[in-house]
Amino acid sequence: MSLSRNQFLKMFGLGALAAGSKAYALPPAAAETQRAAAGKLKIKAVDIFLFDIPLAVPFRIAIGEMKAANLLLVRIHTDQGLVGLGEACPFPPITGETQATNAAAARAVRDVIVGKDPLAIDGLLRGLGPLVHSNPSAVAAFDMALHDILGKVAGLPLFRLFGGSERSFETDITAGLDTPAAMAERIRGFVRDGYRTVKVKVGLDPDEDVARLQAIRDAVGYEVGIRIDANQGWSVPQAVYALRKMEKLRIEFCEQPVRASDTAGLRAVRAQSPISIMADESLFVPADAVRLIMAEACDSFNIKVMKAGGLLNSIRIAHVADAANMRCMVGCMLDSKLALTAAAHVAASQANIVYADLDGNSEHVTDPVVGGMTVKGGMITLPESPGLGCDIDPAFLKKLTKI
Ligand SMILES: [Mg+2]
Incomplete structure (x- = not known):
């Protein structure tokens, strides 16, 4: 019996894959030409x-x-x-x-x-x-x-090439440091825009930081997910003090409470904190992931493409974490939609990446990227076009300095 690809997939209950594949497959001739090129391509410029x-x-x-x-x-x-x-x-x-x-x-x-x-x-x-x-x-x-x-x-969007199947997932949005009232007002706005999870910057005076979180909870209630990021701002005793005071405010996790280089300090905070600890600045490349796991210094990782040196290392970190039964977030710097889309492809491809913080361009005054991911009500959706699925606006590109 000879079966077509679609009949074969349907036989194994993979009809959706058979049907869905049409959405992102290249026309057969173009796909054939590109596959034939593999192994013979050269970087020209x-x-x-x-x-x-x-x-x-x-x-x-x-x-x-x-x-x-x-x-x-x-x-x-x-x-x-x-x-x-x-x-x-x-x-x-x-x-x-x-x-x-x-x-x-x-x-x-x-x-x-x-x-x-x-x-x-x-x-x-x-x-x-x-x-x-x-x-x-x-x-x-x-x-x-x-x-x-x-x-x-390959004729595939990167998240599929990396083994993912779902192209939509939730992201949080971040409020930078400000007064408690100003941060509460800002977060109220995010919630109005449809975000269900927010990230709050802390890491200054611990009592003021507790006041920030209290003001935010008072403003939006307890249905909204809140995670915090101290960006290395606290000492070990300050972190333990602040996190214990924040326990009743239902915080999902705290990123990088203490200095990046202080692995022992991170471990000490984790041991005494009622709130789960995520490593961010302590983790750049896959070897850091191994070191942090061996030190039992954190509960989860914040992977960033810019710290890791790309998508390959980001996925390697997720794999190391997965082997240690650890969950990850994918975060960003102040990336434009191009790098955010790249990070989103990583996030969508790995089962143990369960949090996303991909809001780097939320305060950008311009968006020069054509295509790429879309964000609506805190949900990211990736394009089905091959590769990153992004281009740069030609008019914008014309104005740039080439080096
Ligand atoms: Mg962080």
């Missing part, structure tokens, strides 16, 4: 652009303030006409990089990868060596662009 997007409201956290997203766009061209896009969003208070250091790193990466096979992603990234430690966001931009090409060759 790499364009690097710098661009800034001002924020409508400055973003303040315990360790710094940002007034604009200072970004870098990487566009990789193959010899067969395929184009991959990637973005770096250096966030100096957290990663120590700047747009200028990312630009220098990106030029160096360009020199190394031109002429190479864009689909040999693991080898290309390993070839960059420890650059991921000094300029993870620059490496992330290249990793993203290479995966964009991979998805286009």
Whole structure:
């Protein structure tokens, strides 16, 4: 008996896959051409652009303030006409990089990868060596662009290529540091916009931080999910004091209560806190995940593409966490919709990534990205187009400085 692919899938109860596949499959001729190109592709050229997007409201956290997203766009061209896009969003208070250091790193990466096979992603990234430690966001931009090409060759959106099936999921939205009243008002607005979960920045004076959370609960009640992020702002005793006082305010988890380098401190807070602890700034690359698990220093991870140096390392961290029965969130810096969409593809692809904090462009005054993820009432939906599913507005691109 010979079966068509759709008959075969239906036989195993996979009719939805058979039907759904039509939504994202390339026309057969185009798909065949691209698959034939695999293994023969070469990186012909790499364009690097710098661009800034001002924020409508400055973003303040315990360790710094940002007034604009200072970004870098990487566009990789193959010899067969395929184009991959990637973005770096250096966030100096957290990663120590700047747009200028990312630009220098990106030029160096360009020199190394031109002429190479864009689909040999693991080898290309390993070839960059420890650059991921000094300029993870620059490496992330290249990793993203290479995966964009991979998805286009495969004819699949990245979340499907990475093994996911659901393209919609919930994200929270973040309120930066301000007075208790101002933060409560801001969060009331988020809830009006349909968000069911919010993230609240803390990490200053513990009593004031408790007052912030109390004001927010008073404003929105207890139906709204609240998670907090101290961004390394507390000492160990301050963290234990604040988290015990916040227990009655029903907090989902607390990100990075103490300094990034203080693994013992993180472990001590976790041991004494009634609220679950998530590592963020303590976790950049997969080796950090192993170290934190072995130290029993946290309950969960906040994976960020910019800290990890790309999608591949982000997924590796999720795998390490999964092996330790640990759940993850995918977060962001002040990314534009391009890098946010890349992060969303990671989030949608891994079962143990159960939280998302992908709101980096919520205060951007412009959105230069065409396509990509959509956000409505706190729900992200990914596109079904191959690769990242994003492009840059050509009119915007024309105005950028190429380096
Ligand atoms: Mg954080």
